Amino acid sequence: MTLLEVSDLTTVFHLPTGDIRAVNRVSFTLQKGEVMGIVGESGSGKSVTARSLMRMVRHPGEIVSGKVLLNGVDLLTLPENEMRTIRGRQIAMVFQDPQATLNPVHTIGAQISEALIVHGASKDDARKRALELLAQVGIPNPESSYERYPHELSGGMRQRVVIAIALANKAELLIADEPTTALDVTIQAQILQLLLQLRDSLGISIIMITHDMGVIAEICDKTLVMYGGRVVESGKVSEIFNKPLHPYTAALLSTVPRISSDRSEELVAIPGSPPDPANLPKGCTFSPRCSFAESACMNSVPNLIQISESGYSACFVREKELNIDFRPSVSRKKKREKQIGSDSILSVSDVFVDVGSKRKGLFGSKSPAVNAVAGLSLEIKPGETLGLVGESGCGKSTLSRAIVGINRFTAGKCVIAGRDVTQMSGDNRQWVSSNVQYVFQDPFASLNPRRTIAQSIGEALTVAGVAASDVEKRAAALMERVGLDPKYLDRFPYAFSGGQRQRIGIARALAANPKILILDEPVSALDVSIQAQIINLLQELRDDLGLAFLFIAHDLSVVRHLSDRVAVMYLGKIVEIGSADDIYDNPKHPYTKALLASSPEPEVNQKKDMSPALQGSIPSPAQPPSGCRFRSRCPIGPLHVANRSICETQEPGFESINDAHMAACHFLLESKK
Amino acid sequence: MIFSSIAVFLLPRLAPGDPALAIAGGDATEEAIAEIRETLGLDRSLVEQYWVWITGVFRGDFGDSYLYRLPVSELISGRFQSTIELAVSATIFLIIFGVGMGVLGGTTRSRKVKSVLDVVVSFLLSTPPFLIGIVLIILLGVVWQVLPISGEVNFIDDPATGFKYLLLPSFALSLSSSAVVARLIQTQMISVRGEDFVDLAKAKGVPPSRIAFRHVLRNSLGASIVAVGLQVGHLLSGTIIIESLFARNGLGSLTINAVLTRDYLVLQAVVLFAIAIAIAIQLISEILLAALDPRVRLGSE
Amino acid sequence: MKSRAASRYLQAFKTPVGLISTLSIVALTSLAFLAPVIFPNGYDQQSANSLLGPSLKNPLGTDDLGRDIFTRVVYGLRSDLTLVYIAVPISLVIGTFLGLIGMISNFLGNLSMRLMDFIIGFPALILAISITVVLGTGFTALLVSIIILGTPGVARLARSTMLEQEQREYVIAARVLGISKWKILFRHILPNIMDPLIAQGAILVVVAIFIESGMSIIGLGLQPPAPSLGVLLNNSMRFIIEYPTFVIGPVVALVSLTLAFGKLADALNATVVRK
Amino acid sequence: TPARADEALVVAGPSDPQLGSLFAFRAGNYPWIWGVFEPLIKIDEKGKVQPNVASRWTLSSNKLTMTLFLKRGITFHNGKKLTAEDVKYSIEQAALATNGSQLGFIARSFASVDAVTDGKLVINFGAPTSNIFDLLSIMPIMPKNSYPETKLGKTVIGSGPFTWESWTPGAQVVIKKYPKYRDAARINLSQITVRIITNASAQLTALKSGAIDLAFGLSTVDAYALRNDANYKLIYAGGAIVPLGLDTSKAPFNNIKVRQAVGYAIDKNRINKQVFSDTGLETSLFWAPRESGYPKALQDAYTYNPTKAKALIAEAGAAGAEFDLQTLNLPANAALVEIVANNLRDIGLKPNVRVLDVTAWDAKQVAGDIANAFIPYHGQYGLNAATLLNSLATLRVEKGTTKFATAEYVKLRNAVAAAATSGAKEKALNNLSKFMVEQAFAMPIVMAPSMFVHSKKLTGVEFGELGHTFWNSAKLG
Ligand SMILES: Nc1ncnc2c1ncn2[C@@H]1O[C@H](COP(=O)(O)OP(=O)(O)OP(=O)(O)O)[C@@H](O)[C@H]1O
Ligand SMILES: Nc1ncnc2c1ncn2[C@@H]1O[C@H](COP(=O)(O)OP(=O)(O)OP(=O)(O)O)[C@@H](O)[C@H]1O
Ligand SMILES: [Mg+2]
Ligand SMILES: [Mg+2]
Secondary structure (H helix, E strand, O other), X not given: OEEEEEEEEEEEEEEOOEEEEEEEEEEEEEEOOOEEEEEOOOOOOHHHHHHHHHOXXXXXXXXXXXXXXXXXXXXXXXXXXXHHHHEOOOEEEEOOOHHHHOOOOOOHHHHHHHHHHOOOOOHHHHHHHHHHHHHHOOOOOHHHHHOOOHHHOOHHHHHHHHHHHHHOOOOOEEEEEOOOOOOOHHHHHHHHHHHHHHHHXXXXXXXXXXXXXXXXXXXXXXXXXXXXXXXXXXXXXXXXXXXXXXXXXXHHHHHOOOOOOOOOEOOOOOOOOOOOHHHOOOOOOOHHHOOOOOXXXXXXXXXXXXXXXXXXXXXXXXXXXXXOOOOOOOXXXXXXXXXXXXXXXXXXXXXXXXXXXXXXXXXXXXXXXXXXXXXXXXXXXXOOEEEEEOOOOOOHHHHHHHHOOOOOEEXXXXXXXXXXXOOOOOHHHHHHHHHEEEEOOOOOOOOOOOOOXXXXXXXXXXXXXXXXXXXXXXXXXXXXXXXXXXXXXHOOHHHOOHHHHHHHHHHHHHOOOOOEEEEEOOOOOOOHHHHHHHHHHHHHHHHHHOOEEEEEOOOHHHHHHHOOEEEEEEOOEEEEEEEHHHHHHOOOOHHHHHHHHHOOOOOOOOOOOOOOOOOOOOOOOOOOOOOOOOOOOOOOOOOOOOOOOHHHHOOOOOEEOOOOOEEOOOOOOOOOO | OHHHHHHHHHHHHOOOOOHHHHHHOOOOOHHHHHHHHHHHOOOOOXXXXXXXXXXXXXXXXXXXXXXXXXXXXXXXXXXXXXXXXXXXXXXXXXXXXXXXXXXXXXXXXXXXXXXXXXXXXXXXXOOOHHHHHHHHHHHHHHHOOOOOOXXXXXXXXXXXXXXXXXXXXXXXXXXXXXXXXXXXXXXXHHHHHOXXXXXXXXXXXXXXXXXXXXXXXXXHHHHHHHXXXXXXXXXXXXXXXXXXXXXXXXXXXXHHHHHHOOOHXXXXXXXXXXXXXXXXXXXXXXXXXXXXXXHHHHHHO | OHHHHHHHHHHHHHOHHHHHHHHHHHHHHHHHHOHHHHOOOOOOOOOOOOOOOOOOOXXXXXXXXXOEHHHHHHHHHHHHHHHXXXXXXXXXXXXXXXXXXXXXXXXXXXXHHHHHXXXXXXXXXXXXXXXHHHHOOOHHHHHHHHHHHHHHHHHHHHHHHHHHHHOOHHHHHHHHOOOOHHHHHHHHHHHHHHHHXXXXXXXXXXXXXXXXXXXXXXXXXXXXXXXXXXXHHXXXXXXXXXOOHHHHHHHHHHHHHHXXXXXXXXXXXXXHHOO | XXXXXXXXXXXXXXXXXXXXXXXXXXXXXXXXXXXXXOEOEEEOOOOOEEEOOEEEEEEOOOOXXXXXXXXXOOEOOOOOEOOHHHHHHHHHHHHOHHHOOOOHHHHHOEEEEEEEEOOEEEEEEOOOOOOHHHHHHHOEOOOOXXXXXXXXXXXXXXXXXXXXXXXXXXXXXXXXXXXXXXXXXXXXOOXXXXXXXXXXXXXXXXXXXXXXXXXXXXXXXXXXXXXXXXXXXXXXXXXXXXXEEEOOOOOOOOOHHHHHHHHHHOOHHHHHHHHHOOOOEEOXXXXXXXXXXXXXHHOXXXXXOHHHHXXXXXXXXXXXXXXEEEEEOOHHHHHHHHHHHHHHHHOOXXXXXXXXXXXXXXXXXXXXXXXXXXXXXXXXXOOOHHHHHHHOOOOOOOOOOXXXXXXXXXXXXXXXXXXXXXXXXXXXXXXXXXXXXXHOOEEEXXXXXXXXXXXXXXXXXXXXXXXXXXXXXXXXX
């Protein structure tokens, strides 16, 4: 039965500089109980579509045309006060950032109850129902949790509360706008599973917005692919993933690395970058980046045409050649063999980093040590790439910042290129900066907006000791090295896209001719189509220049693609380390296994078991659990298996599985799934 | 605080002239002045004078006014009520006008209301309080004679009349501060309006008025409290001019007089007192802030 | 770099509020500093014709000593603007220095903040009066009072933006590159905190004019016969009931000046600083 | 007629009472002092001495002994009888330097003071003291040994028609009718509240809004503006001497020509009009016209004559001379100095004007060193010439601010003080005045009366020569 029918929905933002057509003639239908994905890159109009359905487009946006029929009623023509009764009762919404979507000054219970009270429930009834909902979304101790404030809950728990609010009035349609993007994979798995459970038990329909093909593959029945404000393809997930009907979908699918994919080849990158919605290309919005584009594509816009029973595509090429396979067939460059040295160029042993703020509080108490890194050792050899993975907050950034001297090691030893640089002073600082450089996560924040690219890179060259007369030449060379035109040197950062800025960040890091690059999530802020470009660039640089990488990332598949060895970190400690193949194919530590199990893969043919591998979230480094730090969440730990008190009392040491593969667990041999 | 006390002690003593002159007057002879200086203990070394004073302060004894020959604490407590009445009523008006205008500006959709408010607030912001006071005096006290403009009546003895006497000076004192508060609350509310949780509330189906108060205003209160706290400090400083304008005998006029007559001990005590009040206000606003915002509550524990 | 900074500020000046306030400031400033050209005979042309009403010769009438009020208002504007154009930049420089010193030395940073706390804790007007009594009434005392009262706000703002900037990735990137603290301060932090400081400067102008007029009202303003808006206001207050026209000139000049600077601050905050 | 209960008067005083300075001239004491205390004698508007606590007095023929006879039956508010001992005590207090009396020098010059009987007091002068009545008219009589207590403000005991009821510093002084006053039946007011309103315009608004019936601290302009208002009455009483003093020890005023030029440069008439609303007396003399032997001919020795002034400056070669011109921060002086500076600029001098706050000014005045030129404010208009010569820092020889102390000057001054007969006095005063006019080291500009305004409801208030108020026959309604 059709629940929602959207046709020709168009939303425009009226800006002083001109109108932006953020959503352009979007049409789709949604059946009861169906989970539909909307996937697309940043700025493709996903969120605006969702908000348009709710009639909650922000100023200066306006829905200029279209129909949104919910159970046959056109929502766009309802008066605002009637629309208000529909919001929260028939359509509910879950937003991206659980940190910001809950009101910090009201208890979560009050916020859930409010959703009921505004739709006519009495206070008592609202409270009862709220407690029910808290239990339903899996929040422990509903009674006491009811009185808690959002900041007292972890991100995952907060997102559950938001979902509880959405479910409060038994809405038929739940719109979830990237509900897991801000969460760790382990938590994402929990939330996705919860949504599916709810769909099954309540029979609600879900619109799932995401930019992650893996998520679509995991939970959706059908999906829309959006590009530049338009739907370019829609259809059943199983069909789209096997035989995409639009070149963009195809490119998107092949650009993401997979844990299981062939790592000997470079990634397929989509050239160029996503379109600027304020300045869309004239014809098909994808045509400038499309390898199949013909002249027709440049001049007029293709309509979304039904191709199969459920498949639609907006592509002139597909219209002509019915059987065309859009998957890239170009042979990719093979990765080169590279040299890995034998002495370590970076080694840290048993280091601690205290991030406990030393600021005095209102009553002058000194805060105790918070060891975000607590007794960690690892080493990197010249030319080697060590991947570092772990949930958010486990101390990855803290470790890398301590290596370059932004944080201080409070204990342990750090040796870089044969020199002990644990104490950062004068000469050591110099030594470190000439050997180790850093590439940051956020390309928008890592460049000074007030300085031209030439100034930023020139400054780096100058401290590296390049003579003033050579600076300009070297800067130009660096720009070319990272694939940018040297004539852009005089521009300011705002003139560049995210991917280009990240290239500039890399160029600046290379200015000092370092031997090691620390890459702190260098691609997680980028669109998937750009990610591949940067990963390929990094790979090329590494192999050409013989760099060693400390590569930090959330995305396990990206890490596998790039790394020689991988270290898995949990709450300030390494729990498992080994060659990439060992870790991914033969994980030993229960945490590693859980991480791998939680990572969604853009594969529809072999759907994974969706039961989340890990419960709860990472504890605070201020109060780490005694003994094994992982025990409070460990599926084979004392909480799940009897007689494992050793985990509470004793810290596990490393046990070698093979030469390079080690893990720290009291029960390594246990092979539970 | 020790640092403040030294500064407070030294600053007025740097000025030419001393209390002996204020007592004896300009026609006196140098010998007479010297004699008075001796009886007042002003001939002793600064260190000694400071020591005598500061040890007294710790015992709760602020010394005697040179000019009035009365204990400073008595002088201050005699004037205290007047200033407190003024400050408290001005604070109340500050909150009423400031929060009122701020909330109106932060919630109204009407362009007309917004621009009228903007004009009013802008003018209040660019007019010094004493000028507002003078305008009020002329309009309401002299031209129309609706409210008393001079003097005071003890509020506790006769609340109704006391209140009438308080109205104009506290208006004059609070209006420009309330514009500051209004401006702040308005911007704060507009920025809170852009927060995601407001969207969530809307998505829940919460009506606009409830969003405005339960979500937007509630989250803007913290900033308002900080703003009000700061402005109360300014109010206290502003009492100095307003009191003399409206012929009220509070601490403000005592202070000016103390500076001009070099009545050091009075000045020292008043300033210490003012600093103590400033600290108290800050503490109060922190406590209120903690009461309002659960995040702060947790942080201070 | 320059052109970009200019273009950012141009944006502020493009808004109606920004444009009008900037134009008013330019107009008032040029009027004020052209005073000696417009009125070559100076502001102290006394005559027996005191307290006249407005006329063609004396558009705002004459004061108690028979001087043309309009002339004195223009010269008064000049005094005020001279005062603020000297005091405010000095305040900004000292405040910025004290706010940023924490980046070089933690100890000095804390010390300067304690000092600022102290000044803020001190009742402003009492401080200004005490300074005036110590230094003697006049331009210097006003200047010093304004600088001392204006600096803490700047210092706190500078420090808080500096602390925030210090956490920015581009600053960290510079540190990783091994760039010295001073260079980071001047190249990366300072340019990025200029905008809020400049907006604060416009607010300081308003505060400075308030201080000047407040001090004049209690008779501690400029030395006669130099006029300032506050002095004129104080003077006209004495005749407010008998000769209410006297007060119009000083009030209009004062309020339009503070209004213009206040609105300029708004415009800057809305366009330049928000970004 | 018995006093009605509602005969409670509220007036505005310019500042708090200064109980430590009861023997000095202090505006804060003027409104109430002659309510609580009584002087030995009064000087009426014509300058005639009238008996008060002293019923009569005799002066020995060598002018060196004065015998005072006290009225009988005067009691202090504490019930004790007022005796010659109390008067003696009061004279001793006036003589004490620490009590700051401007006329203390007179009391200090006495050879002895003896209380012969309860009702009779004999004063032996060291030298003839023609200005004795100045002292006696401003000296409150208080019970023996009571002054230390009085200074604390809790119990203030005098013998006047009103008793000291309460004082709230900064707020008000309340005095209540003394029922056992010898003349109690004739006292109409039941109570007088002196509200302390320091701000002059606040006094005006208080008066206009009816909150007070008499204002002691109005500015000249405000007060004068009410002169034709049917609801108010303007009173001139006492006043101030506002001279221009010149430091004769430094250039350019060590040159007599320059000093005289200054005398001709000042437009007294405009000053009188614009600063004092034409209520002042433009004069070149320090003395009040009622002073016996007043040299009327010299009153207009210096009149506005810029041409002559310029010529004198040119003669002295002082054109363009730069110097400091200072005054103290009182409304009249601040305005006046502007005109003076303007006048001086007109004749080619370059004064740098500075207005000092009162205490800073006093410090300089006491030290006897102010500036090249300065404009003080002496609130002692009407006192005896012999008194003024010593009480005004501008005219003093010792630590005088003009630093003018030639032998000739000393001689002429002494002659005035010593003049025993009115003929001698006239001659001495004439000689001195001529000399002072010629030397031009201190030039009076305007004698400005103090102005008090009261509502027409209030009648019978009597103002003493300095602005002290006698309430004995005051009446409301
Ligand atoms: N408030 C707004 N004002 C102006 N333009 C807006 C506004 N909100 C969205 N847009 C425009 O609409 C376009 C689509 O935005 P939308 O938020 O729907 O993207 P999205 O697909 O959700 O991207 P993301 O993955 O970053 O969330 C944006 O590129 C932007 O230009
Ligand atoms: N300055 C700080 N003050 C207090 N706690 C801090 C500070 N910096 C980091 N922490 C804490 O240290 C822990 C580790 O933080 P870190 O940023 O190193 O994690 P991460 O692994 O890089 O996480 P992410 O994947 O989110 O980047 C976190 O719990 C964080 O809250
Ligand atoms: Mg979005
Ligand atoms: Mg990190």
